[in-house]
Amino acid sequence: MTDAGLLKAAAAGSHAAFAEIASRHYQPVYRLAWRMTNGAADAEDMAQEAFVKLWKNPSQVREAGALKGWLMRVAANAVIDRSRKPRSGALDDAPEVEDPQARPDAPLDRAQAARLVDARIAALPERQRLALSLVYFEGLNNIEAAAVLEVSVDALESLLARARRGLKDSLSAEWRELLGGLAETGQ
Amino acid sequence: MEHVNNRSEDRETRAVLALASTPDIPGAAMDRLMARIAAEPQAAKVVAFTTRPARKAGFWRFATAVPLAASLALGVWLGANGKMDFIMPSAITGGVALNDDGEVDDLGGVGDAYAEAGTT
Numbered sequence: 001m002t003d004a005g006l007l008k009a010a011a012a013g014s015h016a017a018f019a020e021i022a023s024r025h026y027q028p029v030y031r032l033a034w035r036m037t038n039g040a041a042d043a044e045d046m047a048q049e050a051f052v053k054l055w056k057n058p059s060q061v062r063e064a065g066a067l068k069g070w071l072m073r074v075a076a077n078a079v080i081d082r083s084r085k086p087r088s089g090a091l092d093d094a095p096e097v098e099d100p101q102a103r104p105d106a107p108l109d110r111a112q113a114a115r116l117v118d119a120r121i122a123a124l125p126e127r128q129r130l131a132l133s134l135v136y137f138e139g140l141n142n143i144e145a146a147a148v149l150e151v152s153v154d155a156l157e158s159l160l161a162r163a164r165r166g167l168k169d170s171l172s173a174e175w176r177e178l179l180g181g182l183a184e185t186g187q
Numbered sequence: 188m189e190h191v192n193n194r195s196e197d198r199e200t201r202a203v204l205a206l207a208s209t210p211d212i213p214g215a216a217m218d219r220l221m222a223r224i225a226a227e228p229q230a231a232k233v234v235a236f237t238t239r240p241a242r243k244a245g246f247w248r249f250a251t252a253v254p255l256a257a258s259l260a261l262g263v264w265l266g267a268n269g270k271m272d273f274i275m276p277s278a279i280t281g282g283v284a285l286n287d288d289g290e291v292d293d294l295g296g297v298g299d300a301y302a303e304a305g306t307t
Contacts, residue, residue: 013229019221026220027212034210044213048220057230110206117207136204161193164200171203178203 004064011058018058021067022051028138029071035133036079038122046082050074066147069140073148076130083126113178120170128163131156 001009001020009017026047033046050071054061061070121129127149134145135156146156168175265271272280 011229015221015225018224019217022217022220022224026217030212030216031210039208039210043210044216044219047216048223051220052223052227055224055227055229113206114208117203121204121207132204136201137207161196164196167200167203168196175199175203178206179199 002064003067007058007061007064007067010055018055021054025068025071026051028068029075032072032130032133032138033075033079035121035137036076036126036130037082039118042082046075046078049078069144069148072134072138073150076148080126113174116171116174117178120167123170124163124166128159128166131159132163132167135160 001017003021003024006017006021010021029050030043030047033050034040034043037043037046053074054071061067121132124132131145131149134140134148135142140148142153142156142160146153149156149159151159171178269280
């Protein structure tokens with residue numbers, strides 16, 4: 001059944017139809033929330049928030065074809081709202097992603113490289129991180145990503161360009177080494 | 188040139204981001220989601236108001252214009268024929284208004300002033 005049919009059935013109160021929607025779209029929405037929360041434990045809550053909002057009123061999704069983008073936008077907004085709320089303690093403000101200590105004399109192994117890249121992505125401004133996640137991790141094209149961010153395609157490309165530059169600058173010391181894997185695989 | 192730079196920057200970024208962690212979906216996350224969904228009531232169905240069908244413009248829609256038009260026509264006819272001149276001030280219906288060449292004896296107060304001064 002198409003997303004449109006599932007949405008219609010969910011609007012009529014079908015839990016089975018909603019479970020099918022969730023099974024189709026939960027993973028990308030969760031991954032986006034995880035990336036946006038820098039791997040925080042409440043990424044699941046943020047993803048849930050999007051699905052609960054959908055369940056409460058499925059007819060608010062005007063175009064069933066844009067359901068995935070709609071869910072991602074709601075999850076991203078939930079994360080952004082969360083980040084703007086005053087936190088209970090200073091510890092909460094600490095980045096969730098571990099930033100590995102720089103070890104200039106030792107080559108990075110795969111796990112260290114992953115932690116380093118995660119940490120640098122986490123350090124990017126919110127909207128740049130969101131643009132990067134949508135395009136590079138979730139494979140949305142620029143038009144779809146712009147719709148999720150509710151900006152023009154030009155604005156999205158500008159965000160992506162700044163994100164790429166920011167990432168490269170923050171990883172300038174390791175950039176060549178990280179690209180080493182690329183050279184080995186001949187890409 | 189900038190386009191080429193963007194493409195190479197894009198390719199390099201993609202390669203570096205491929206090294207980033209990929210989160211595993213927490214076990215039973217879907218079960219927790221569906222349990223929450225089961226506990227959440229759906230919003231009340233919103234029934235949109237249906238707009239009242241537009242009324243067909245019938246002949247009687249213009250009924251009020253008929254007496255107005257008749258009144259206007261009557262006024263024009265009476266005015267043209269001078270039937271109601273007796274109720275009009277002489278300044279409107281008298282010789283001055285009609286631009287008569289003959290002697291005007293109806294200049295009101297102005298005529299009286301001239302007469303007293305013996306200027307007529």
